[in-house]
Every structure is written in structure tokens, then in C-alpha cells.
Amino acid sequence: MKAAGLLIVILTGGLLIYATADFPPWAYPQSPASTHVSPRYIEKSIEETAVPNVVTAVLADYRGYDTMFETTVIFAAGVACFLLLRIRVEEGPEEQLFRHSLTGMTIRIKDGRKAPSDLEEFERIDAHWVPQDLIIKTVCRILIPFIQLFALYVIAFGHHSPGGGFQGGVILGASVIVLAMSHDLRSSLQRMGEKVNALLCAAGVLIYAGTGALCLAMGENFLDYGILAPLFRCDPVMARSNGIFMVEIGVGIAVMATMIRIYNNVSSAGRYDEGL
Amino acid sequence: MTQLLSEILTKYNYWIYITLMMIGLYAMIAKNNLVKKIVGMNIFQTAIILFYVSIGSKKGGTIPIIKHDHGAASHVVHAAEYINPLPHVLMLTAIVVSVATLGVALALAIKIYHRYQSLEEDEILAQIREK
Amino acid sequence: MSQHYPVLLVTVPLLSAFLISISGWLNKRLCFPIAVAALASASFFSAGLLSKVIHKNVVLYRLGGWAPPWGIAYRVDYLNGLVLVVVSLVALINLISTYRSVEREFSEKLGAFYTLYVLFVTGLLGITVTGDAFNLYVLLEIASLTGYGLIAMGEEDRAPLASLNYVYMGTIGACFYLLGIGYLYIVTGSLNMADISAILPSLYQSRAVLSAFIICMVGVWLKMAFFPLHAWLPNAYTFAPSAASSLIAPLMTKVMVYVMLRLMLTVFTPDFVFSAIDINRSIVWLAVIAISMGAILALTARNLKKMLTYIIVAEVGYMVGGAWLGNRAGMTGAILHLVNDALMTLCVFLVVGNIVYRMKGHSFEDLRGLFRKMPFTMGAFAIGALSIIGVPPTCGFFSKWYLLWGGIQAGHYAFVAALLFSSLVNVVLFFRIFEIGYYESPTEAHGGGHSQGSIEEAPLSMLVPLYLVAVGLVVVGLYTGAIVNNVIRLAVPPGIV
Numbered sequence: 061m062k063a064a065g066l067l068i069v070i071l072t073g074g075l076l077i078y079a080t081a082d083f084p085p086w087a088y089p090q091s092p093a094s095t096h097v098s099p100r101y102i103e104k105s106i107e108e109t110a111v112p113n114v115v116t117a118v119l120a121d122y123r124g125y126d127t128m129f130e131t132t133v134i135f136a137a138g139v140a141c142f143l144l145l146r147i148r149v150e151e152g153p154e155e156q157l158f159r160h161s162l163t164g165m166t167i168r169i170k171d172g173r174k175a176p177s178d179l180e181e182f183e184r185i186d187a188h189w190v191p192q193d194l195i196i197k198t199v200c201r202i203l204i205p206f207i208q209l210f211a212l213y214v215i216a217f218g219h220h221s222p223g224g225g226f227q228g229g230v231i232l233g234a235s236v237i238v239l240a241m242s243h244d245l246r247s248s249l250q251r252m253g254e255k256v257n258a259l260l261c262a263a264g265v266l267i268y269a270g271t272g273a274l275c276l277a278m279g280e281n282f283l284d285y286g287i288l289a290p291l292f293r294c295d296p297v298m299a300r301s302n303g304i305f306m307v308e309i310g311v312g313i314a315v316m317a318t319m320i321r322i323y324n325n326v327s328s329a330g331r332y333d334e335g336l
Numbered sequence: 337m338t339q340l341l342s343e344i345l346t347k348y349n350y351w352i353y354i355t356l357m358m359i360g361l362y363a364m365i366a367k368n369n370l371v372k373k374i375v376g377m378n379i380f381q382t383a384i385i386l387f388y389v390s391i392g393s394k395k396g397g398t399i400p401i402i403k404h405d406h407g408a409a410s411h412v413v414h415a416a417e418y419i420n421p422l423p424h425v426l427m428l429t430a431i432v433v434s435v436a437t438l439g440v441a442l443a444l445a446i447k448i449y450h451r452y453q454s455l456e457e458d459e460i461l462a463q464i465r466e467k
Numbered sequence: 468m469s470q471h472y473p474v475l476l477v478t479v480p481l482l483s484a485f486l487i488s489i490s491g492w493l494n495k496r497l498c499f500p501i502a503v504a505a506l507a508s509a510s511f512f513s514a515g516l517l518s519k520v521i522h523k524n525v526v527l528y529r530l531g532g533w534a535p536p537w538g539i540a541y542r543v544d545y546l547n548g549l550v551l552v553v554v555s556l557v558a559l560i561n562l563i564s565t566y567r568s569v570e571r572e573f574s575e576k577l578g579a580f581y582t583l584y585v586l587f588v589t590g591l592l593g594i595t596v597t598g599d600a601f602n603l604y605v606l607l608e609i610a611s612l613t614g615y616g617l618i619a620m621g622e623e624d625r626a627p628l629a630s631l632n633y634v635y636m637g638t639i640g641a642c643f644y645l646l647g648i649g650y651l652y653i654v655t656g657s658l659n660m661a662d663i664s665a666i667l668p669s670l671y672q673s674r675a676v677l678s679a680f681i682i683c684m685v686g687v688w689l690k691m692a693f694f695p696l697h698a699w700l701p702n703a704y705t706f707a708p709s710a711a712s713s714l715i716a717p718l719m720t721k722v723m724v725y726v727m728l729r730l731m732l733t734v735f736t737p738d739f740v741f742s743a744i745d746i747n748r749s750i751v752w753l754a755v756i757a758i759s760m761g762a763i764l765a766l767t768a769r770n771l772k773k774m775l776t777y778i779i780v781a782e783v784g785y786m787v788g789g790a791w792l793g794n795r796a797g798m799t800g801a802i803l804h805l806v807n808d809a810l811m812t813l814c815v816f817l818v819v820g821n822i823v824y825r826m827k828g829h830s831f832e833d834l835r836g837l838f839r840k841m842p843f844t845m846g847a848f849a850i851g852a853l854s855i856i857g858v859p860p861t862c863g864f865f866s867k868w869y870l871l872w873g874g875i876q877a878g879h880y881a882f883v884a885a886l887l888f889s890s891l892v893n894v895v896l897f898f899r900i901f902e903i904g905y906y907e908s909p910t911e912a913h914g915g916g917h918s919q920g921s922i923e924e925a926p927l928s929m930l931v932p933l934y935l936v937a938v939g940l941v942v943v944g945l946y947t948g949a950i951v952n953n954v955i956r957l958a959v960p961p962g963i964v
Contacts, residue, residue, distance in 0.1 A: 065366035073358045076646075077351070079678030083653055085346035087393040089416055094394050096656025096666075097536050098422045099415030106402050106413070114400035114421040115428075123425055125530040125539045129593065129605045130429045132481065136586050136609055137436030139488060140616030141443045143579040144627075221401065226428060255492050262488040269482050282474040284532035322439040329446050364635055377638050384642055388649055423652075426601055430645065433608045440615050441634050447619065447627040460628060467624075 110301040111219045119224065120304040124283045127307070128268050131314050135265045138318035142258070145330030158182040164192065184246055186334040193242070200242035207235040215312045219301065225311025229264075232312065233319030245328055245335030254324070254332065257317050264314025268307045275303075349390035357383035370448065370455045374441045381434040385427045392423035400424070469515060473528040473541040476512040476551065477593045480505045484585040491578010498581045499566060505585055506559040509592060513551035520548040521953055527598075535598070536662045542598030545958035546732070546802065549950075550595045550725045553809050557717050558588040564817055564932035565710035568824050572708050573620070580617070584714065587613040591722045600648045600734065601658045603726065604641065607690070611637045614719060617711035618703050629702035636689055636699040643686030650679035651734075660734050667735065671743040680744070683730055691723035691783050694757030701764075701776040709823045712772070713816035717809045720779060724786045724805050728798075731790060737962045741793040751879050754788030757781065758885040762892035772819050772829045774896060775812075778855060781889050782808050788882050789870045797873025798959045799951060804866035806950070807854070810943060811863055814851035814936045818844055821925035821933065837904040840923050843930055845904055847937040852897035854940045857890050862944035869951075 084091035105117040119127050156169045161181050208231075215228030240248035272283040280287035285303025286296035294302065327335045344351060360383060363376025397419035445455060452460045483505030490497040519526055520543055528541040543551070562584065573580040590610030597603050615637070619630035652658060654675045655666040670676050685696075692700035704716050731740045741747055761781025768774035786808070789801030819829055821844045826833045838845045854861035867886060874883040924930065943950070 062366045065362050068365060069358045069362045072361060073354055075678055075681060076354045076357075079650060079675045080347050080350040080354075081343075082673045082675040083347060083350060086349045086390065087395045089394045089396065091653070092656035092666075093391050093423070093653055094415075094420050094656070097658070098420040098656070100537055101421055102400060102402070102415045102418045103413045106404055112402040112404050114402065114418065115424050118421050118425045119428060121531060122533055122538055123601075126425075126429055126599075126602055126605050128481075129602070129609060130432050132484075132586065132589075133436045133605065133608050133612060134432055135485075135488075136583065136612045136616070137439045139579050139582050139586075140440050140612060143576055143583065143616050144440070144443045144447055144619055146576070148575065222399070226432065258492055259489055262485040266482070266485045266489075269478060269485065273478065273482065276471060276474070276478075281528070281532045282471070282478060282530055286532065322443075326439065326442050326446060329450065361639070364639065370631060373635055377635060381638070381642060384646055384649070387646070391649065391653055422658075426658075429601075429605055433605070436608070436612055437634065437638055440612055441631060444615070444619055444627050444631040444634065448631065451624065451627065464625065464628075 110297050116218050131265050131311050134318045138261050138321040141322050141325040145325045147330045149331050157185050159185050196242050204235045225308035229312040229315025232316040236320050237323045260317035264310045267310030271306050353383045353387040368457050370445050388423040388427045392420040394419045472512045472516050479508050480585050480589040484582050488582040495577050498577045502581045510555040510559050513555045516543050517548040517552050536657050536659045539599045539602050541596050545954050547595045549954050553806050554591050557813050560932045561714050564929050569710045583613040583616050598660050604645050618707040621707040626706040629706050633699040633703040640686045640689030643682050647679045647683030687727045691720045694760050697780045704776045705773045709820035713820050716816050717812035721805050721809045747791045747793045750791040751788050754784045755881045755885040757784030758889045762889040770830045792873045792877045794876050795963050799955050800869030802955045807862040807866045811854045817933045818848040834903045835907040847933045850937040856893045860944045861940050865947040
């Protein structure tokens with residue numbers, strides 16, 4: 061296998077290097093890639109979409125259809141992880157462990173007797189010894205609101221600076237994943253349950269595709285935001301900018317929810333217990 | 337010789353991406369461990385992202401966020417001043433795809449590990465053959 | 468309304484997939500009806516598109532209202548109009564037919580299963596309808612990711628590993644395609660297929676274009692399991708759940724063959740593929756090897772489903788070989804075979820689905836005495852088998868005829884011999900199945916408490932769609948002339964004689 065691998069690698073590498081002879085040098089301003097299609101995006105994006113960040117304009121408007129499917133790819137990955145891994149764990153008659161958070165004492169409840177779910181000081185754990193990191197937990201608790209605020213900024217300010225739905229969505233998802241890692245999966249599931257999360261995944265992409273369908277319903281081509289002008293009470297160019305913002309929100313929600321969903325399923329192997 | 341050297345130097349971005357990509361490809365073909373293969377797959381995909389992003393760069397260009405004043409939409413923009421935004425957009429898609437593939441591949445690896453208690457391909461195949 | 472058909476075709480299933488996912492959490496019983504409605508409307512739109520193409524001409528659609536090289540455009544012509552109809556119909560029939568077995572295998576995760584199912588079909592339809600090279604990649608990844616998920620839900624022991632191998636190979640394939648598109652982008656600066664092919668002629672001597680072509684081809688071959696790159700296919704399809712394998716097996720490889728044809732005919736144009744570079748005879752030789760090896764490997768299989776997967780490998784060889792012969796008959800044969808093979812594969816995999824539903828297995832031992840137990844299912848199997856062998860008046864005969872004729876015209880007798888050899892092997896393979904099914908009596912272990920000879924036929928909801936396909940095989944065969952004259956003749960560019 062090693063020899064075969066080496067042979068394939070050398071052949072492929074050779075072919076790829078052979079091709080570079082006809083490529084323009086690196087960062088050559090007159091190369092076809094920089095002169096054929098792309099100049100229009102740079103020169104017209106403010107005029108046509110009122111978005112100074114050209115990457116956002118191309119991402120969500122000129123090639124917005126690609127981006128819709130890109131969001132669908134991530135959604136599909138979330139559904140696939142769920143389908144592959146999620147298993148229903150029998151809450152069996154075996155023992156359950158609870159830890160008293162003030163004293164650190166662990167109590168064991170056997171044979172399906174009633175758990176002290178009404179007591180706030182007890183947290184459910186899975187192993188006899190689970191580390192308790194006060195510093196990490198506290199730091200994360202303090203950090204998470206700021207992370208989320210920053211994420212919202214990244215989503216909202218994608219028109220004017222690097223950012224947008226994907227980046228902001230990932231940061232937003234990371235804030236919940238940080239919670240799951242510093243505490244445990246159960247405490248993050250209390251904040252965002254499995255069902256809510258799954259519905260958010262679909263809702264996010266639905267906002268994107270729904271915006272496109274709205275344009276269609278109002279009589280223009282799919283994702284032609286210009287037609288939405290009467291809804292936003294502005295001119296068609298500004299409507300494009302607003303349409304881009306709408307789909308970015310959808311992307312943000314979908315990406316956040318899917319990141320959390322993939323993490324939940326992969327980290328707990330689909331059992332949704334304590335997690336890592 | 338100098339010609340070859342200048343050829344390499346003006347196009348070093350391609351050489352770097354090809355090297356990285358071949359490392360990834362080799363790992364995917366030759367490694368025995370399933371997770372190492374997944375790592376190789378990720379290197380492979382990242383190399384392509386690097387390649388595309390390097391197409392986008394332009395000498396003398398800055399990031400493609402147009403400098404503008406409020407209300408001055410008529411301001412003329414020169415394409416040569418900004419780098420090419422299209423490869424960046426395309427690579428956002430490719431990054432998302434590689435994250436999605438990674439998620440699914442890891443989910444599969446977990447499922448396999450739970451069934452065979454191993455991630456070494458030859459051990460798993462041996463277990464399958466025994467049955 | 469009808470000017471929006473190209474986008475509705477893709478977005479209606481897409482939106483439905485999200486609705487299915489939501490209703491999976493709220494009310495599971497809604498999942499199946501929504502899926503059926505989505506694919507039925509997709510079939511309606513694709514049929515509408517094909518008739519529009521036949522009566523008027525090429526249908527264009529600008530997404531977001533942007534003109535093509537800057538925005539993404541959909542372009543429906545004779546070639547993809549035909550493939551769209553096949554994809555949506557096959558997916559719809561399979562969806563209805565496998566309702567029972569999905570209910571049984573995925574009772575808890577119906578929502579997730581149908582979401583992935585419909586997304587997979589969305590991906591394939593999007594690949595087929597698009598006129599943008601990069602958009603094709605994104606949809607290819609949707610179809611692949613959902614495919615990995617669906618396949619891995621099969622037999623607990625083997626399916627995840629088979630699926631993971633598919634992930635590796637599939638990712639390499641898709642990345643190669645992406646890389647090829649990147650090479651084209653460097654030299655042309657465009658991503659739109661029509662635009663690229665307008666710029667390319669002045670660059671035909673460029674090494675970059677040649678490498679782009681080779682890389683794209685290798686990527687697509689990986690995805691369609693062209694022999695030596697087929698290693699992922701047999702296990703992935705064998706161990707997949709039956710509802711998924713009868714969806715993926717007929718469609719994935721065929722759509723990738725379509726992508727190859729699209730690259731050859733539209734992006735790179737026949738001038739480049741058959742004249743500027745001189746590799747078509749050697750590719751046909753590769754196809755000869757693929758066909759022979761597929762046939763030989765099928766002989767070694769001791770399991771019905773695995774045998775059929777190797778037949779798919781051989782059939783992919785037919786289509787690649789036919790397309791690369793470089794003449795009109797070969798190309799016509801390849802396109803016609805794409806349609807026919809989707810239907811034939813659907814037919815035999817639905818039969819396997821029915822057998823698994825009743826017998827819980829698909830090895831040769833499970834087939835003993837099956838003609839008495841499941842006479843109707845095996846009747847449909849016989850029609851499918853005859854079509855794969857290539858017996859008139861089933862459709863398999865006609866496409867094989869065109870392929871043979873193309874081989875003779877091109878003077879490529881090895882290809883002709885390989886076709887005949889593989890047909891002969893198919894005869895052996897299927898008559899062996901008939902023999903087991905007809906003459907051998909079921910062993911006690913499998914017969915269980917049932918008396919011999921009692922009929923345990925699959926439920927009607929599985930049989931009716933199966934017979935629809937089986938009759939379809941004959942009907943398509945009888946109407947071959949109409950299909951070729953009205954659609955395929957015009958799908959082959961005039962440059963190919």
C-alpha cells in the first residue's frame with residue numbers, strides 16, 4: 061500500500077506541477093482570473109448592492125444560490141450525524157450518580173428510585189469521579205456573553221467588515237460548545253435542548269431558501285432581492301443589501317445550530333449524556 | 337538553472353499547495369489508522385483552499401472591502417486596487433464542505449470504533465474475516 | 468410560471484427537505500407525504516422542462532437575476548432535460564415503493580431519513596440542471612454527504628466502514644473536480660460552463676487546460692466508480708439499507724456519467740476531447756478492462772446484491788467506452804444506456820429490496836425456491852435481468868445495439884468483444900440465479916414453520932411500483948426510436964459524426 065501510495069502521489073504531483081508551467085506568476089494583476097469576471101464585482105458592488113464588503117456581496121447576492129446550498133451542506137451534515145449516531149439510551153434500573161455541588165459529595169441512587177431533580181444543588185454525573193474545575197467554569201461563564209455579543213456583531217457587520225453569517229454562526233455555536241466543554245453536555249442541553257436545536261437548524265436554512273422563494277412569489281427570479289423593495293420600504297439597491305442581511309441571519313442560525321448539533325452527537329457518541 | 341529557479345520562485349504558491357496536497361493524499365492512501373486518514377483528508381482539502389486563495393491575490397491590491405464615504409456612491413472604484421474576491425467566496429463554500437465532511441467522517445469513525453473497538457483498518461478487516 | 472420551472476425543480480424538494488426535518492420532530496406521519504409531494508412536483512417540473520426543450524429550445528434561467536458569467540445560470544438542453552426526468556421519476560418510484568421497509572428500518576428516525584433522501588435527490592437534480600461549474604461542485608457535495616449518511620445506516624457490522632471508505636474516495640473525487648475547475652479558472656477567469664467553453668479554444672494547446680481536463684475526468688471517474696477506481700462501490704452499495712441502495716445505485720453513477728458527458732460535450736467541446744488531444748482510444752481500452760473486470764468480479768460474488776454492484780461497475784464501463792468512441796452511434800448509445808441503466812438498476816434493486824423485506828437476507832442461500840414464494844417479485848426480476856442481458860424488446864437491447872454499432876464504426880473491436888463477453892457473463896449470472904430460485908428448495912433453516920410452496924409475496928405497495936418499472940423497461944424499449952429521434956439525436960452535438 062505504501063509503495064502504491066507513493067507512486068500515485070508522485071504521478072499526481074507530477075501532473076499538477078507540469079500544469080503550473082502555463083500558469084501566470086503568483087499575484088500577477090493581469091492574469092485572466094483577475095481580469096475577466098471579478099473586476100465587475102469590485103467596481104459595481106456598491107452601486108448594485110450597496111454592500112462595501114465585496115466578498116459578502118458576491119457570497120450572498122451574485123453567487124447567493126451557491127451559498128444557499130453551502131448552508132444546506134452543513135445542514136445535511138448535521139442531519140447525517142444525528143441519523144448515524146443518535147441512540148436512545150434506556151434510563152435503566154441501574155444506578156444514577158448525583159453530586160452535591162457545594163460539598164462535592166457524590167450520592168448514588170439505585171433501582172430507578174426518584175432522583176432529586178427538584179434540588180438545585182445536585183448535578184447529574186456519569187462516572188464516580190468527575191473533575192470539577194472552578195476556575196475554568198467561572199472564566200467560561202464570564203466569557204460566554206461576550207463571545208455571543210461579538211458573534212452578533214460579526215453577523216450584523218458583515219456588510220462593512222470581514223464577517224457574515226458563517227463566521228458569526230460558528231462563533232455563536234462555539235459559545236454554546238464552550239459551555240458544554242467547561243461544564244458538561246447536560247448543562248448546555250438545558251440551555252438549548254435537542255429539539256429546539258434541530259428545529260433551529262431547519263429554520264435557519266428555511267429563512268434563506270424562504271427569502272429566495274419570496275422573491276419568486278413576488279414575480280422575480282429566485283433570490284432576486286431587488287423585488288423586495290416594497291417590503292423594506294426602500295429602493296431596489298438598498299433592498300438587495302437588506303435581502304443579503306436576511307439570508308445572513310438565516311445562515312447564522314443554521315450554522316450555529318448545526319455546529320452545536322454535530323458537537324453534541326460526536327462528543328457523546330449520540331448518547332447525549334455527559335459528553336467529553 | 338536560473339530560469340528554473342525563477343520559475344519556482346514566481347510560482348512558489350503552487351509548489352507549496354502541491355506539496356501539502358500530496359502529503360494529504362499519501363496519508364489517505366497509505367495510512368492504516370482511520371482517523372489518520374481523516375486527518376490526511378483534511379490536509380488535502382485545506383491544500384486546495386490554499387491554492388484557490390492564492391489565485392485571488394493581486395500585487396498592490398488590498399482586501400476587497402471598498403473604501404467609501406457615506407452617500408458617495410458615485411465614487412469610482414478601480415479593480416486593480418483590490419484583490420479578487422471570487423476565490424474567497426468559493427473557498428468559504430469549500431471550508432464549509434470540508435467541515436461537514438469532517439463531521440460525518442468522525443461520526444462514522446465513532447460508529448466503527450464502537451463496533452470493533454479499534455480504528456486500525458487491518459485489525460477491523462481481520463475481525464470481519466474471522467466471522 | 469413555467470419560466471421558473473428550472474429553479475422550482477430544485478428548490479421545491481429543497482424547501483420540502485427542511486419541512487420534513489421539522490415535521491420529523493413535530494409529527495412523524497407527515498414526513499412521507501411531504502416527500503412524495505416534493506418528488507412528484509419535481510417530476511412534474513422536469514417533464515415540463517423536457518417538453519419545453521423539445522418544443523422550443525434550450526431553457527435558461529438566471530438566479531438572482533444576474534447575467535451568466537457573474538451570476539449562476541441554469542441551462543436545460545436535450546441532454547440534461549432527459550436526465551432530469553429519469554432522476555426525478557426513479558427517485559419518486561423508489562420512494563413510494565420502499566415506504567414499508569423504511570418504516571420498519573428507521574421507525575425512530577423517519578424525519579432524518581426522509582430529509583436526507585430528499586436532499587440527495589435535490590443534489591442530483593441540481594448537478595444535472597446547473598450551467599455553472601462551481602455550483603455543480605456544491606451540489607455534488609450535498610448528494611455525496613447525504614449518500615454517506617444513508618449508506619452507513621445499513622448492516623451494523625459492515626456499512627459504517629464501507630461508508631467511510633466511500634467518504635475517502637468520494638472526497639478525493641470531488642476535490643479533484645474542484646481542483647480541475649480551479650485550473651480552468653486560472654486560465655479562463657470564469658466559472659460558467661458556456662463562458663469557459665467560449666474562451667477555451669484559444670487555449671487548447673495549454674498544459675494547464677490538459678491537466679484540468681485530466682484531473683476533472685479522474686475526479687468524476689472516482690465518483691462514478693470506473694474500474695480501477697471502483698473500490699468503494701461494491702461494499703457501500705451491498706451493505707446499504709435497501710431503500711437507500713435502490714435510490715443511490717441507479718442514480719449516483721448515472722448522474723456522474725452525465726457530468727462526464729457535460730464536461731466532454733459542453734465545457735471542453737468535442738473538438739478538444741477527440742481532436743486536440745489524442746487519448747480517446749486508450750480511454751476506450753480502459754473501458755474494455757472495466758467491462759471485463761466487472762463481469763469477472765460479478766462471477767465471483769456469492770451474494771445477489773454484491774453481484775449486481777459489480778454489474779454496475781461493468782455498466783459504467785459501457786457508458787464511458789461508448790462516450791469515448793468519438794462517434795455519433797457510440798455517444799447515442801452512452802446517453803440511451805444512461806437512461807436504460809437507471810431503470811434496469813432500479814428494477815433489480817427494488818427486487819432485492821422486496822426479497823430483503825421478506826427473507827431478511829440477500830445471499831444466494833436466501834434465494835432458494837424463491838420463484839414459488841415470491842412469484843411476482845421474481846417475475847419482475849426476470850424482466851430486469853433480460854434487460855440487463857440485452858434481450859429484445861427490453862430497453863437494454865437497444866442501447867447495447869447502439870454501443871456495438873458505435874464500436875464497429877470506430878473499428879474498436881476489443882470494445883465490441885468486451886460488450887459481447889459481458890452480455891454472455893450476464894446470461895450466466897442471471898440464469899444461475901434463476902436456477903437457484905426455481906429448482907433448489909429452501910433449506911429448513913430459512914423455511915421456518917412455513918409449508919413449502921406457500922406464497923409469501925411482498926406487500927402490494929412494493930409490488931405495484933416494481934411492476935411499473937418492469938413494464939417501463941419494455942415500454943422504453945419499444946419507444947427507443949422516439950426517444951433517440953426527438954431527444955438524444957439533438958443532445959449529441961453536430962460536431963460528432
